[in-house]
Amino acid sequence: MDTHIIEEGLVKIEVPDFEKVSAKAPVFYNPVMEMNRDISVVVINQYRKLVDHDISICDAFGGTGIRGARYSKEIQGVNHVVVGDVNPLAVEIARSNMELNDISNVEVEKNDANILLQSNKGLFDVVDIDPFGTPAMFLQSTAANIRPGGLICISATDTSALCGTYHDPCLRKYGAEPQKTEYCHENGIRILAASMARNLAVNQKYLHILFSHSTEHYMRIYAIVKRGGKKTNQSLDNIGFIAHCPECLHRETIHGYAPSIPENCPICGAKYNVAGPLWLGDIGDKEFLEGMINMAESLKLNKKDDLLKLFHKCYDEAEGPITFYDIHKICKNLKISSPKINDVIDEIAKRGYFISRTHFKLTGMRTDMPLEELKQLILDVKEEKLGNDA
Ligand SMILES: C[S@@+](CC[C@H](N)C(=O)[O-])C[C@H]1O[C@@H](n2cnc3c(N)ncnc32)[C@H](O)[C@@H]1O
Ligand SMILES: [Zn+2]
Numbered sequence: 001m002d003t004h005i006i007e008e009g010l011v012k013i014e015v016p017d018f019e020k021v022s023a024k025a026p027v028f029y030n031p032v033m034e035m036n037r038d039i040s041v042v043v044i045n046q047y048r049k050l051v052d053h054d055i056s057i058c059d060a061f062g063g064t065g066i067r068g069a070r071y072s073k074e075i076q077g078v079n080h081v082v083v084g085d086v087n088p089l090a091v092e093i094a095r096s097n098m099e100l101n102d103i104s105n106v107e108v109e110k111n112d113a114n115i116l117l118q119s120n121k122g123l124f125d126v127v128d129i130d131p132f133g134t135p136a137m138f139l140q141s142t143a144a145n146i147r148p149g150g151l152i153c154i155s156a157t158d159t160s161a162l163c164g165t166y167h168d169p170c171l172r173k174y175g176a177e178p179q180k181t182e183y184c185h186e187n188g189i190r191i192l193a194a195s196m197a198r199n200l201a202v203n204q205k206y207l208h209i210l211f212s213h214s215t216e217h218y219m220r221i222y223a224i225v226k227r228g229g230k231k232t233n234q235s236l237d238n239i240g241f242i243a244h245c246p247e248c249l250h251r252e253t254i255h256g257y258a259p260s261i262p263e264n265c266p267i268c269g270a271k272y273n274v275a276g277p278l279w280l281g282d283i284g285d286k287e288f289l290e291g292m293i294n295m296a297e298s299l300k301l302n303k304k305d306d307l308l309k310l311f312h313k314c315y316d317e318a319e320g321p322i323t324f325y326d327i328h329k330i331c332k333n334l335k336i337s338s339p340k341i342n343d344v345i346d347e348i349a350k351r352g353y354f355i356s357r358t359h360f361k362l363t364g365m366r367t368d369m370p371l372e373e374l375k376q377l378i379l380d381v382k383e384e385k386l387g388n389d390a
Helices: 031-051 066-074 088-100 113-117 136-145 167-174 184-202 229-238 286-297 304-317 327-334 341-350 371-384
Strands: 003-008 011-016 055-059 078-085 106-110 124-129 146-156 205-215 218-227 239-244 251-255 273-279 355-358 361-367
Touching: 003 031, 011 066, 011 088, 031 055, 031 066, 031 124, 031 146, 031 205, 031 218, 031 286, 031 304, 055 066, 066 078, 066 088, 066 106, 066 124, 078 088, 078 113, 088 106, 113 124, 113 136, 124 136, 136 146, 136 167, 136 184, 146 184, 146 205, 167 184, 184 205, 184 218, 184 229, 184 239, 184 273, 205 229, 205 286, 205 304, 229 239, 286 304, 304 355, 327 361, 327 371, 341 355, 341 361, 341 371
Parallel strands: 055 078, 055 124, 078 106, 124 146
Antiparallel strands: 003 011, 146 218, 205 218, 239 251, 239 273, 355 361
16 A cells, blocks of 8 residues: 655644545545544543543544544543554554554554444543444444543534435434425434434433534534433433425424424415424534634644634524524525625624524524514615625
């Protein structure tokens, strides 16, 4: 295998030569995921700062070992990292990458992630699940082997299933009905989170999401896990459904596993489309995000500017209502061209509603203004600013 050395964060990593990123490469390495790895370094550092004790990490899909190496070098107070991969070539290159960086607290093991997680190594403080495609079949062993108080970091690249482009795979993997709406990426994160919550609940554990995002071809959720039967039961109240009207774009949330869901939109009478079960609780923690922003400022990260932009957007939209509106979609519905989104946002803010942009979509607006009022406001802004199109 021909290789070359790249530098990322504070480590040098030997990676296979490649022309095109592919799961068929002898050992997988994707330079585009550098920001994803930078973000993980920030989140785990901030988590470690809050728990205030040394931590163990399991990177169950190690590839070249780049995450394990970076976690060891760039996160304060990491006492032990276990890196696993089923590919023997990955294990070989990951071991030599630890030597290349003089790292002695990372153990690299050839193993299937489910077996590695259950192999009596004790419970982990942090479990990182970064598979090809869906993490669905690894959720139960993660849920069982994360220490109460621990942090789960989970990636999913099967966004076409989570977002409803492919309906049946979402049913199979997540037991959920997806929906192809303008906010389908948010729904995707909520479907994955609900699946995590259900797997945790089996172990009397529940989650608190610190940060989640959908970027390019992947989604990622960072969540603290806690234990307790009663609180787990209460946490399941966050599971429910989103009913969406494809005609007028009205939507409503319905909590519960088997709730009664209205069939028709109360505004226009059209038949609702329903997505779920999904997580209707928070998908970001504003205070933790503030800590992440400060933490990122203090670290050496190549993708710092990009990740700070993302963190700020997520900070702004945290604590906003569930789902957002797409100004283009509303304007299409109103049969007008879009006014400037910032003019609309300023008007919404003037009326005292929650309003933010969203990291999910450039043309998205997260607001609790009732849709009918929002439509009228957009029409009014458009009238006053004719000729000033977005
Ligand atoms: C997306 S890559 C991981 C990339 C790596 N985390 C990084 O940031 O560069 C997925 C890795 O999981 C490995 N893999 C696939 N199925 C696995 C399984 N069931 N258990 C453990 N590793 C697996 C693959 O060999 C591949 O190296
Ligand atoms: Zn309607």
